[in-house]
Amino acid sequence: MESILSVSEITGLIKQTLEENFSEVNVIGEISNFKAHVSGHWYFTLKDANAQISCTMWRGINNYVFFTPQDGMKVIITGKLTIYPPRGSYQIDVRSMKPAGVGELQAAFEKLKQKLSAEGLFDEQYKKPIPKFPQKIGIVTAIDGAAFQDMKSIASRRYPLVEIIIASSKVQGEGAAEEIAECIKLLNKQKDIDLIIVGRGGGSLEDLWAFNEEIVARAIFDSQIPIISAVGHEIDFTISDFVADLRAATPSAAMELATPSKDELFAFINEFSDYFPAIMLEIVSNYNDEIDQTISSYGFRMPQDIVKNKTQLLDNLIYRFQNNFDIKLSDQKKSLELLESKVDSFNIDNVLKRGFSIIKQNDRYITRKKNLEKEKSIDIKFYDGEVRIK
Numbered sequence: 209m210e211s212i213l214s215v216s217e218i219t220g221l222i223k224q225t226l227e228e229n230f231s232e233v234n235v236i237g238e239i240s241n242f243k244a245h246v247s248g249h250w251y252f253t254l255k256d257a258n259a260q261i262s263c264t265m266w267r268g269i270n271n272y273v274f275f276t277p278q279d280g281m282k283v284i285i286t287g288k289l290t291i292y293p294p295r296g297s298y299q300i301d302v303r304s305m306k307p308a309g310v311g312e313l314q315a316a317f318e319k320l321k322q323k324l325s326a327e328g329l330f331d332e333q334y335k336k337p338i339p340k341f342p343q344k345i346g347i348v349t350a351i352d353g354a355a356f357q358d359m360k361s362i363a364s365r366r367y368p369l370v371e372i373i374i375a376s377s378k379v380q381g382e383g384a385a386e387e388i389a390e391c392i393k394l395l396n397k398q399k400d401i402d403l404i405i406v407g408r409g410g411g412s413l414e415d416l417w418a419f420n421e422e423i424v425a426r427a428i429f430d431s432q433i434p435i436i437s438a439v440g441h442e443i444d445f446t447i448s449d450f451v452a453d454l455r456a457a458t459p460s461a462a463m464e465l466a467t468p469s470k471d472e473l474f475a476f477i478n479e480f481s482d483y484f485p486a487i488m489l490e491i492v493s494n495y496n497d498e499i500d501q502t503i504s505s506y507g508f509r510m511p512q513d514i515v516k517n518k519t520q521l522l523d524n525l526i527y528r529f530q531n532n533f534d535i536k537l538s539d540q541k542k543s544l545e546l547l548e549s550k551v552d553s554f555n556i557d558n559v560l561k562r563g564f565s566i567i568k569q570n571d572r573y574i575t576r577k578k579n580l581e582k583e584k585s586i587d588i589k590f591y592d593g594e595v596r597i598k
Contacts, residue, residue, distance in 0.1 A: 215296075216293065219291060219293050219296055220293075222291055222298075223290060223291035223293070226289040226290065226291060226298060227288060227289065227290055227291075230288060230289035231288050232286065232287070232288055233286070233287065233288065233289060233300070234284060234285070234286050235254060235261075235284070235285050235287075235300065236282065236283070236284045236285075236308055237254035237255055237256050237260075237261075237282070237283070237285075238254070238255055238256065238280060238281070238282050238283075239252050239253070239254065239277050239278065239279055239280065239281050239282075239283060240252065240253045240254075240255055240260075240279050240280070241253045241279070242277050242278065242279050247267060248267030248268075248270075249264065249265065249266050249267050249270075250263075250264070250265040250266075250270050250277070250302075251263070251264055252265075252277065254283075254285065254300070261298070261299065261300060262292075262297060262298075262299040262300070263285065263287070263299060263300045263302050264299055264300070264301060264302065265287075265302040265305065266301075269302070269303060269304075270305075271382045271383055272304070272381075272382040273304075273305050273306075273382060274380065274381050274382055274384065274414065274417055274418070275307065275313065275316065275417050275420075275421070276385075276421055276422065276423075277305065278316050278319065278320075280315075280319075281307065281312050281315070281316055282307070282308040282309070282312050283305050283306065283307055283308055283312065284305070284306055284307075284308050285300065285302045285304065285305050286302070286303050286304045286305075287300045287301050287302040287303045287304075288300070288301050288303070289301075307414075310413055310414075313413050313414065313417065313420075314413070316420075317413075317420050317447070320420065320422055320425075320447060321447060321450065324422070324425055324447065324450070324451065325450075329425060329426075329429045329450075329451050330450045330451060334429070335453045335454075336433075336434040336453045337434065337453075338403065338434050338436065338453065338454055338465065338466065339402045339403055339434065340468060341468060342370055342402035342403045342466060342467070343369070343370065343371060343400070343402055344370070344371045344372075344373055344400055344401045344402055344403075345363070345370055345371070345372055345373065345401070345402065345403045345404070345405060345463075345466055345467075346373045346374075346375060346395035346398070346401045346403070346404040346405070346433070347359060347372060347373070347374050347375065347404070347405045347406075348375050348377055348388055348391040348392055348395070348404065348405070348406045348407075349374075349376070349377065349379060349405075349406070349407055349408050349459070350376060350377065350378065350379050350408065351374055351376035353379065353408060353409060354409055355407060355408050355409040355438075355459035355460075356374065356459075358459060358460045358463075359372075359405065359459050359460065359462070359463040360372060362460055362463040362464060362467070363463050363466075363467055366463070366464065366467045366468070366469050366470060367467035367468055367469070367470055368470065370467055373395065373398070373401060375391035375392075375394055375395050376391075377390075377391045378418075379408035379418060379419075380408070380411065380414075380415045380416070380417070380418055381418075384418035385418040385419075385421035385423050385424050386423060388406065388418055388419070388424050388427070389423045389424050389426075389427035390427075392404065392406065392424075392427040392428060392431055392435070393427060395433065396431055396432055396433055401433055402433070402434075403433065403434050403435075403436065403466055404431065404433050404434070404435045404436070405435075405436045405438055405456075405459070405462045405463065405466060406419075406424075406428065406435055406436070406437055406438070406439075406448060406452070407419075407436075407437060407438030407439045407456070407459045407462060408439060408440070408459070409440070409458075409459065410440040410441040410444060410458075411440060416439055416440050416444060416446055419437070419439045419446035419447065419448040419449075420446050420447045420448075421447070422447075424447070424448055425447045425448060425450075425451045428448055428451045428452050429451050434453045434454070435452045435453050435454075436452060436453065436454045436455070436456050436462045436465060436466060437449045437451070437452035437454070437455050437456065437462075438455075438456040438457075438458060438459040438461065438462030440458075441457070441458060442457035442458065557591065560589070560590060560591035561591050565588050565589060565590050566588070566589040567580075567586055567587070567588055567589075568586065568587040568588075568589065569581060569584060569585075569586045569587070570584070574586070585597060585598040
């Protein structure tokens with residue numbers, strides 16, 4: 209009974225034994241079930257054909273890994289064996305991680321390239337045009353790098369009017385991809401920047417790897433400002449080259465693509481000034497001949513003929529209207545005169561002239577015999593006067 213141990217005690221002994229005897233191990237294997245926790249810690253399984261082991265890489269330590277691990281990637285890790293007491297399982301506390309070879313990075317490159325291509329991030333329809341005369345150019349690179357100095361020199365020589373805005377960033381190693389993506393977002397918050405150049409000088413695949421990270425690719429794709437990718441030398445291609453609106457072979461070539469040449473502009477202005485009067489006269493003469501031909505053409509005269517014909521038709525209509533109006537007016541005058549004659553014939557004075565008279569009695573006209581009161585006096589109106597008969 210003296211040798212009976214609790215679960216915690218035996219687990220503690222195993223943990224002590226493992227950590228004392230396996231304080232630093234180098235293990236090669238394939239990553240699976242990789243998970244970047246919201247806490248910043250990484251959890252994954254390292255496996256080969258016959259076995260597997262759980263791994264943990266803590267936040268802060270994993271910041272020194274220059275690439276984002278992916279399932280299926282073969283890596284070499286350095287760490288120590290330890291026990292996780294709540295589950296009684298052993299795991300590797302990872303202190304460093306690197307690809308098992310250049311082939312692993314290339315495989316990760318191809319895998320991400322295929323994924324982003326399937327999502328449409330490389331499609332031409334999303335490429336924004338590069339401005340011909342940018343006033344402000346934002347540059348995402350290391351401020352102390354040779355690439356930035358070369359770009360400044362070329363901008364000053366080719367197009368001194370342009371203003372350079374530098375968003376300095378790490379361009380290789382741990383945390384570089386996150387800084388590059390953040391600088392792109394920062395430049396997008398300034399509304400007066402016309403163009404962004406993202407890049408660095410040449411290096412190995414490992415040196416350039418920050419520009420192969422998904423976080424950088426998506427930051428470039430989401431940018432509202434056109435972006436030129438200029439990473440490494442002419443033979444180097446990165447994921448950012450495929451996503452950007454334009455790829456330049458080198459940072460120097462990017463600045464040449466981004467800026468017009470002042471010498472070429474002055475040459476154009478001088479040539480234009482020399483030939484401008486003759487060119488303008490030739491243009492005016494050509495247009496003058498073209499206008500004369502157009503005016504004298506049947507097609508141009510046809511509208512005038514139509515207007516003339518319509519004007520003549522309108523004159524005829526006005527004449528017919530006026531003629532009909534005069535006839536109608538004359539007929540109405542004759543009808544009116546006839547009515548006046550009829551009305552005049554019923555005038556009481558004219559009736560009296562013809563020998564008729566009007567009889568009144570008690571201030572009333574007597575139109576019937578039966579209405580006459582014989583015993584009373586009557587008034588008789590003739591044309592030339594009235595008489596009263598008692």
